[in-house]
Amino acid sequence: MTGLSDLAAAPQPSRARRGEGDRTRQAILRAAEELLIESGSQEQVNIRAVAERVGLTPPAIYRYFSDKDHLLFEACGQYFDDFEDEVINPVLRTTDDVIEALRRIAEGYVRFGLHHPEHYRIMFMLHHDHTPEQYADDRVVETGSFGSTAALVQRGVATGQLRGDLDVAALTWALWAGLHGLVALAVAKPNMPGPPIDQRVAAMIDVLMDGAAPR
Amino acid sequence: MTGLSDLAAAPQPSRARRGEGDRTRQAILRAAEELLIESGSQEQVNIRAVAERVGLTPPAIYRYFSDKDHLLFEACGQYFDDFEDEVINPVLRTTDDVIEALRRIAEGYVRFGLHHPEHYRIMFMLHHDHTPEQYADDRVVETGSFGSTAALVQRGVATGQLRGDLDVAALTWALWAGLHGLVALAVAKPNMPGPPIDQRVAAMIDVLMDGAAPR
DNA sequence: CTGTTCAGCTAACGCTGTTCAGTTAACACG
DNA sequence: CGTGTTAACTGAACAGCGTTAGCTGAACAG
Numbered sequence: 027m028t029g030l031s032d033l034a035a036a037p038q039p040s041r042a043r044r045g046e047g048d049r050t051r052q053a054i055l056r057a058a059e060e061l062l063i064e065s066g067s068q069e070q071v072n073i074r075a076v077a078e079r080v081g082l083t084p085p086a087i088y089r090y091f092s093d094k095d096h097l098l099f100e101a102c103g104q105y106f107d108d109f110e111d112e113v114i115n116p117v118l119r120t121t122d123d124v125i126e127a128l129r130r131i132a133e134g135y136v137r138f139g140l141h142h143p144e145h146y147r148i149m150f151m152l153h154h155d156h157t158p159e160q161y162a163d164d165r166v167v168e169t170g171s172f173g174s175t176a177a178l179v180q181r182g183v184a185t186g187q188l189r190g191d192l193d194v195a196a197l198t199w200a201l202w203a204g205l206h207g208l209v210a211l212a213v214a215k216p217n218m219p220g221p222p223i224d225q226r227v228a229a230m231i232d233v234l235m236d237g238a239a240p241r
Numbered sequence: 242m243t244g245l246s247d248l249a250a251a252p253q254p255s256r257a258r259r260g261e262g263d264r265t266r267q268a269i270l271r272a273a274e275e276l277l278i279e280s281g282s283q284e285q286v287n288i289r290a291v292a293e294r295v296g297l298t299p300p301a302i303y304r305y306f307s308d309k310d311h312l313l314f315e316a317c318g319q320y321f322d323d324f325e326d327e328v329i330n331p332v333l334r335t336t337d338d339v340i341e342a343l344r345r346i347a348e349g350y351v352r353f354g355l356h357h358p359e360h361y362r363i364m365f366m367l368h369h370d371h372t373p374e375q376y377a378d379d380r381v382v383e384t385g386s387f388g389s390t391a392a393l394v395q396r397g398v399a400t401g402q403l404r405g406d407l408d409v410a411a412l413t414w415a416l417w418a419g420l421h422g423l424v425a426l427a428v429a430k431p432n433m434p435g436p437p438i439d440q441r442v443a444a445m446i447d448v449l450m451d452g453a454a455p456r
Numbered sequence: 457c458t459g460t461t462c463a464g465c466t467a468a469c470g471c472t473g474t475t476c477a478g479t480t481a482a483c484a485c486g
Numbered sequence: 487c488g489t490g491t492t493a494a495c496t497g498a499a500c501a502g503c504g505t506t507a508g509c510t511g512a513a514c515a516g
Contacts, residue, residue, distance in 0.1 A: 041463055041512070050463080067368060073504060085506075086464050094504065151366050151429050153282060163432035189451075196436040196444035200419075203445060207422020208415075214366050217378035221411040229411035230418060236404075237452025256494055259482050265494080288473060300475075301495055309473065 051090040053080050058101045062144050068098060099161045102145040109138055110170045118174070124182035125235065131175060132205055132231050139209035140223070146213055150206065175202070182238075189240045197238060204234045266305045268295050273316040277359050283313060314376045317360040324353055325385045333389070339397035340450065346390060347420055347446050354424035355438070361428055365421065390417070397453075404455045412453060419449045 042050050057079040061071045073094060077084045091097040113134035117127050139146040154163055166172070176198045182188035188197065208230045212223060220226070257265045272294040276286040288309060292299045306312040328349035336342050354361040369378055381387070391413045397403035403412065423445045427438060435441070 067370060069503095072502085074502090082463095083465055084504085085466085088505070089463070147368070151425065153362070154430055154432065155282060157430075163430040164434050166430060167434060192444045192447065193436055193440060196440050197448070199435055199441050200423075200445045200448040203422035203426050203441070204415075204419040204448070205422065206426055207418035207420065210366065210425045211418050211421055215369055215372075215378040215381060217369065219379050219382060220414055221408055225408060225411050226414050226418070229407050230415045232407065233412070233415040233419070233452035234448060235452070236456060237448035237450070241451060256481065259493060261494095284472095287471085289471090297494095298496055299473085300497085303474070304494070 050080070050082075050086075054082075054087060054090055054097065055101050055104070058097055059104075062098075062101065066144055068144060068148055071098065095156045096158045098148055099158050102142075102148045103161060105142055105145050106149060106169075106171075109135075110174065113138060114171055114174050118178075124178055124185065124187050125239075127178055128175075128182070128201070128238075129231060129235060131178075132201070132234070133227070135205050136209055136227050136230075139205075140212060143213040143216075146209060151210055151214070172198075172202070179238075186240065188238050201234055201238060204230060265295070265297075265301075269297075269302060269305055269312070270316050270319070273312055274319075277313075277316065281359055283359060283363055286313065310371045311373045313363055314373050317357075317363045318376060320357055320360050321364060321384075321386075324350075325389065328353060329386055329389050333393075339393055339400065339402050340454075342393055343390075343397070343416070343453075344446060344450060346393075347416070347449070348442070350420050351424055351442050351445075354420075355427060358428040358431075361424060366425055366429070387413075387417070394453075401455065403453050416449055416453060419445060 054076060057076050058071055061075055061079065062068065065071065073084045073087050076097070077087055087097065091100070114131055117130045117134070121127050121130070149161070150166075157163070176195065179188060179198045179201070180194050183190050183194055183197070192200075208226065211218070212226075221229070269291060272291050273286055276290055276294065277283065280286065288299045288302050291312070292302055302312070306315070329346055332342050332345045332349070336345070364376070365381075372378070391410065394403060394413045394416070395409050398405050398409055398412070407415075423441065426433070427441075436444070
């Protein structure tokens with residue numbers, strides 16, 4: 027056992043220095059995420075495996091995370107915080123057309139989910155008993171991503187590009203839920219037969235956008 | 242411990258008779274399902290709890306089910322086998338209109354899922370590593386329910402009631418995935434704010450059906 | 457040098473799904 | 487009625503999990 031070799035490049039630091047607990051914390055998060063991506067299953071990301079990868083013993087993890095759920099959600103949450111910057115904002119910056127913006131955000135959302143399937147599972151498909159407070163159900167819709175999209179839908183309704191006979195919130199929900207269904211099915215049942223995923227994505231977005239348009 | 246008192250109404254049968262293993266099997270399934278409904282969480286349905294409820298010891302379960310996943314899926318599968326008889330067939334029997342039929346099936350699907358949330362989780366939202374072969378991904382779309390719906394969509398396309406510019410399979414997928422997203426979100430994040438569930442269901446079905454209609 | 461505190465370890469608990477080897481009870485047959 | 491067979495079941499245990507209690511040692515402040 028080399029000690030915290032993964033933590034810093036120092037030769038043989040037997041432990042982190044006084045104020046460097048945050049560095050250990052980040053190392054734990056990184057190890058958990060690596061395990062999540064490598065194994066593709068949250069169950070493989072167990073405390074002992076994470077501890078071993080960081081070069082610690084299992085109880086040391088609990089100095090930084092209250093339990094496994096918090097560790098897992100925080101590891102995944104980092105990704106989803108990036109969604110607004112990586113997908114939504116670029117789209118908003120490069121187009122003023124509501125329809126085009128929504129289509130591109132939809133594509134980005136699906137791509138994002140399919141690219142991080144296990145992250146997606148943990149964030150959106152886990153039993154809510156396992157969801158830490160800071161990621162509670164009601165917090166999800168308070169994210170900038172949801173707000174930005176809702177604002178976009180509202181603008182579309184105002185300009186007549188989207189149907190006005192439905193509650194704006196309900197319409198936004200429908201669009202999101204539709205995309206979520208696509209991703210969730212692909213994540214949970216990746217071996218389903220049927221049209222290739224790209225075709226399914228295209229069809230879903232077509233149906234949703236046409237369904238959201240005025241008749 | 243009264244023995245298999247839940248199994249039969251007999252006074253004190255200390256164990257099942259020679260050929261009555263199937264009865265024990267059914268009792269185990271029933272106990273598992275009861276626990277699932279009562280606790281609302283698959284984790285609470287552990288082998289020891291199931292065994293205790295049936296009046297057996299844990300190892301006895303493994304004489305009837307190879308592991309917990311098989312037990313859980315079989316307990317849930319019973320419900321979904323009923324879906325075709327309870328929802329789809331009555332609809333097909335009482336209407337010839339494709340649009341109306343699809344709308345009513347959609348409503349039935351959502352209602353069905355929301356009424357058995359934990360069953361729905363296990364069947365459609367679990368990691369596929371935990372899915373027994375007999376419930377494998379590719380089997381899902383081979384169910385009568387999916388086939389009936391696909392046939393309905395096909396008929397709608399043929400009669401011009403549904404859009405013909407998309408692959409029929411892809412269109413069916415989109416409709417299903419949309420409903421799945423609604424149910425999956427409600428199941429996983431039941432405390433989300435936003436419009437009441439009935440309004441969300443109505444909006445989703447409106448969007449999907451309008452999106453599936455020819456323009 | 458001394459007291460404090462952070463960082464981490466050792467050991468263990470309780471729970472889980474699961475297995476192995478043995479036991480009991482029901483039945484068929486001579 | 488006794489005896490062999492076998493289905494049904496038990497007791498004890500294993501390995502793995504998340505987690506906790508209590509201790510140790512290094513790092514720093516005074």
